[in-house]
Amino acid sequence: MLNLGLYNYWMVITLMMIGLYTVISRGHLVKKLVGLNIFQAAVFLLYISMGFVRDAAPPILTPGVEQYSNPLPHVLILTAIVVGVATTALGLALVVRIRETYGTVEEDELHQLDNDF
Amino acid sequence: MEHLQVLLVVVPLLAAPVCALLPGRRLPWLFAMVVAWVVFAMAVALALQVRASGVLSYALGGWAAPWGIEYRLDAANALVQLMVAAIAAVVLPYAGRSVAREIDPARQGGFYSALLLLIAGLLGITATGDAFNVFVFLEISSLSSYTLIAMGRDRRALTAAFRYLIMGTIGATFYLIGVGLLYAMTGTLNMADLAERLPAVADTRTVHTAVAFIVVGLCLKIALFPLHLWLPNAYAYAPSAVTALIAATSTKVAVYVLIRFVYTVLGADFAFGELSLAAVLIGLAVLGMLTASAVAVTQPDAKRMLAYSSVAQVGYMVLGLSLASVAGLTATLLHMMNHAVMKGALFMALGCVAYRLGGTAVADLRGLGRSMPWTMAAFVAGGLSLIGVPLTVGFISKWYLVLAALEQGRWILVAAIVASSLLAVAYIWRIVEAAYFQGPGRADVKEAPWSLLVPTWLLVLANFWLGIDTRATVGLATQAAQALLGAAP
Numbered sequence: 001m002l003n004l005g006l007y008n009y010w011m012v013i014t015l016m017m018i019g020l021y022t023v024i025s026r027g028h029l030v031k032k033l034v035g036l037n038i039f040q041a042a043v044f045l046l047y048i049s050m051g052f053v054r055d056a057a058p059p060i061l062t063p064g065v066e067q068y069s070n071p072l073p074h075v076l077i078l079t080a081i082v083v084g085v086a087t088t089a090l091g092l093a094l095v096v097r098i099r100e101t102y103g104t105v106e107e108d109e110l111h112q113l114d115n116d117f
Numbered sequence: 118m119e120h121l122q123v124l125l126v127v128v129p130l131l132a133a134p135v136c137a138l139l140p141g142r143r144l145p146w147l148f149a150m151v152v153a154w155v156v157f158a159m160a161v162a163l164a165l166q167v168r169a170s171g172v173l174s175y176a177l178g179g180w181a182a183p184w185g186i187e188y189r190l191d192a193a194n195a196l197v198q199l200m201v202a203a204i205a206a207v208v209l210p211y212a213g214r215s216v217a218r219e220i221d222p223a224r225q226g227g228f229y230s231a232l233l234l235l236i237a238g239l240l241g242i243t244a245t246g247d248a249f250n251v252f253v254f255l256e257i258s259s260l261s262s263y264t265l266i267a268m269g270r271d272r273r274a275l276t277a278a279f280r281y282l283i284m285g286t287i288g289a290t291f292y293l294i295g296v297g298l299l300y301a302m303t304g305t306l307n308m309a310d311l312a313e314r315l316p317a318v319a320d321t322r323t324v325h326t327a328v329a330f331i332v333v334g335l336c337l338k339i340a341l342f343p344l345h346l347w348l349p350n351a352y353a354y355a356p357s358a359v360t361a362l363i364a365a366t367s368t369k370v371a372v373y374v375l376i377r378f379v380y381t382v383l384g385a386d387f388a389f390g391e392l393s394l395a396a397v398l399i400g401l402a403v404l405g406m407l408t409a410s411a412v413a414v415t416q417p418d419a420k421r422m423l424a425y426s427s428v429a430q431v432g433y434m435v436l437g438l439s440l441a442s443v444a445g446l447t448a449t450l451l452h453m454m455n456h457a458v459m460k461g462a463l464f465m466a467l468g469c470v471a472y473r474l475g476g477t478a479v480a481d482l483r484g485l486g487r488s489m490p491w492t493m494a495a496f497v498a499g500g501l502s503l504i505g506v507p508l509t510v511g512f513i514s515k516w517y518l519v520l521a522a523l524e525q526g527r528w529i530l531v532a533a534i535v536a537s538s539l540l541a542v543a544y545i546w547r548i549v550e551a552a553y554f555q556g557p558g559r560a561d562v563k564e565a566p567w568s569l570l571v572p573t574w575l576l577v578l579a580n581f582w583l584g585i586d587t588r589a590t591v592g593l594a595t596q597a598a599q600a601l602l603g604a605a606p
Contacts, residue, residue: 023283036286043294050301073300076249080293083256087286090263094279101272114273 008049015042027107029098033091040084047073047080121166122175122188125159125198126244126254128152129237137230142222143213149229150209153202153236160202160240167195168593174246183310189246192597193450197373198243200454204365204461205236211572212358215468219270219356228268234261235362239370248296248382249306251374252289255338258370259285262363266355277350284337284347291334298327311382319387328392331378338371341398341435342405345428352424357468360420364427365461369453372434376449379438380601389441398439403533406432410540414547419477420467422544423460426503429537430456436530437518444521446598447591452514454590455502458583459511462499462576466492469565469573479547483556489564493552495577500545502580505538509584513591 015038022035051073059071099105102113132152139145167173167190175188190198212232220228238258242251263285267278300306302323303314318324333344340348348368352360379388389395409428416422430452437449467477469492474481486493502509505516515534522530564570583590 020287023287029279032283036283039287040290043290043297046294047297050297073297079249079253083253083260083289086260087256087282090260091279091282094263094267094275094282097267098275098279101275110276114276 008045008052012042012046012049015039015045029095029105029107030092033088033095036091037084037088040080040087044077044081044084047077119175121159121163122173122190122244123177125156125163125202126237126241128159129156129233129240133230133233133237136233137226139226142217142225145226145229146209146213146216149233150213152233153205153209156236156240157202157206160199163190164195164199164593167192168596183305183307186250187246187307187309188244189309190244192593192600193376194243194373196450196593196597197370197453198240200457201236201239201243201366201370204362204457207461207572207575208358208362208365208465211361211465211468211569214566214568215358215472216356218472219358220268224268228265231261231264232359232362234258235265235367239366242370242374246308247306248299248308248311252293252296255289255292255371255374258367259289259338262351262359262367265359265363266351268359269354269356271354273350274354277347277354281347281351284344288334288337288344291330291337293334295327295329295331295334298323298330302327308377308382312384315383316387319391325392328383328388328394332375332394335371335375335378336401336435339368339375339435340428340431341401342409342428342432343401345405345409345431348428349421349424352427352464353418353421357464357471361461361464361468364424364464365457368427368431369434369457372431372438372449372453375435376438376446376601380446385441385602389439395439395441398435399530402432402436402439403530404432405429406436406533406537407540410537410544413544414540416544417479419470419479419482419548420464422479422547423463423467426541426544427456427460429541430460430503432537433515433518433534436534437521440521440525442521442524443595443598443602444517444524446601447594448514448517448521450594450597451517451590454594455510455514455583458576458579459499459502459509462495462573462580463503465569465573465576466496466499469495469569472565472569473562479551482548482551484552484559485562486553488559488562491570492565492573495570495573496552497545497549498577498580500548502584504541504545507584508581510580511584513584513587517591 019035019039019042023032026032026035051070053067053069056067056069057065059068095105102110129152136145136148139148173190176182177186177188216228235258238254238261241254245251263278263282266281267275299311302318303311305311305314337344352364406429409425413422413425416425434449434452437445471477502511505511519531519534
């Protein structure tokens with residue numbers, strides 16, 4: 001049963017699969033990192049959608065407002081975004097060093113150069 | 118010292134940036150070593166407190182438990198915490214000489230800083246009682262391990278670190294998805310609180326999905342077969358001191374998180390009864406034990422061989438925890454500690470070999486029994502423990518594992534444990550044969566310096582000490598296992 005009322009979650013799952021598929025199927029190391037980023041962004045969206053409460057105000061104290069959205073998932077995801085940035089930075093730094101040492105960033109060629117990996 | 122619980126994590130975390138700023142080569146090392154010893158002293162003090170008074174709880178920033186982050190220490194994580202701190206305290210003195218040879222001098226401040234971050238991350242995972250906090254520390258420890266592995270001398274260290282980064286991040290993100298789904302159902306992240314609220318919503322697809330994501334994510338970090346592909350190269354090409362530390366601690370900490378989730382958060386009845394996790398985990402554990410041991414026999418490099426052996430040993434741990442009995446859980450907790458002691462000793466002995474030879478190919482080890490007698494003796498002693506010969510720690514945990522399997526009448530599992538141990542004999546024997554029975558002694562190779570040998574032998578002696586006097590370790594492990602199963606709702 002398709003429940004399009006929760007289309008956010010459909011988007012999350014679509015993005016998640018696109019990201020994961022890119023990580024698995026691409027041989028180019030930078031493309032792998034891009035895939036990883038899409039995958040992580042999907043999880044961020046999952047958390048952010050979770051905090052949303054229908055007909056509720058943004059979580060800023062305002063007189064006369066009774067119901068607020070849940071700010072906690074957003075705060076959590078801020079942390080996760082920082083972690084994601086750090087991971088991407090480290091990953092790209094590694095790609096630069098791999099390129100300097102091997103002269104390529106294609107996984108198949110790296111395999112051939114090392115005969116294992 | 119009521120703040121000891123949080124200081125244990127904060128001290129290495131704050132020491133890391135300081136370490137990066139220290140000039141020269143010796144200063145960062147000395148500083149990191151002192152920090153590791155201070156941390157070890159704190160872990161001992163905490164373990165004694167837990168033993169005396171049961172569960173310790175600390176509210177971070179004074180915010181009460183379900184809202185604020187709670188640091189919660191019981192017998193199980195006190196044990197793991199003590200193990201991480203102890204291994205760090207032994208590896209750091211060893212690192213001085215070994216790292217000076219393997220890492221270029223300009224990078225050593227950064228190296229020790231990453232090492233301290235790794236220790237802080239691992240201790241943080243064990244200290245916290247908050248599911249999201251686990252993710253943060255998991256990533257702190259993982260990011261620093263990618264950095265440390267990439268510092269290996271072999272160029273393959275770079276590709277190994279990259280592969281670990283991809284797989285490790287997917288694992289951690291899976292865990293994050295799982296925790297998010299649990300939060301959506303229960304509105305809490307505190308583990309004890311989760312355990313209370315989950316039964317009401319346990320029978321929903323969201324919770325089932327969450328469990329699947331968490332278990333798969335953690336199994337990636339644990340390197341359970343067939344999710345172990347990142348491990349062999351990462352261990353084989355990392356600097357020697359890093360391999361010793363990571364191999365001894367990091368997969369075990371992930372096993373601890375799995376235990377915590379399965380037993381405390383989900384409860385054994387739900388995880389093994391309704392979700393039948395055991396069928397999957399036992400199958401993979403046994404497959405891992407057998408195939409990884411078999412692959413280890415064929416490896417041309419000794420370090421890579423031990424890395425495959427680690428995948429097999431992880432199988433024992435997962436097998437024990439999947440038996441869902443006090444005996445099985447005791448065996449797992451014991452094996453986590455014991456494996457840390459023996460793999461630590463073995464990788465440190467290989468580090469001594471790498472210090473003199475520059476590599477650890479089995480073919481290069483010929484005749485080394487004569488030119489490096491102390492190093493090779495340490496390797497053989499560690500190897501005996503890995504096989505599980507009586508009087509060593511390896512025997513103790515395998516004994517408990519076999520007892521746990523027999524308790525449930527599972528003879529096939531016993532056969533698998535014995536078969537995997539026999540394969541361990543085969544791969545350890547290859548090294549012994551090369552070192553003692555082949556080739557003339559190498560006159561050009563000298564024994565490793567004492568600053569490497571002393572820490573190595575400290576762990577080797579611990580192998581025998583803890584294998585003979587088992588009161589402390591078995592007592593703590595049984596206490597922890599009973600608490601974990603008793604706490605199950």
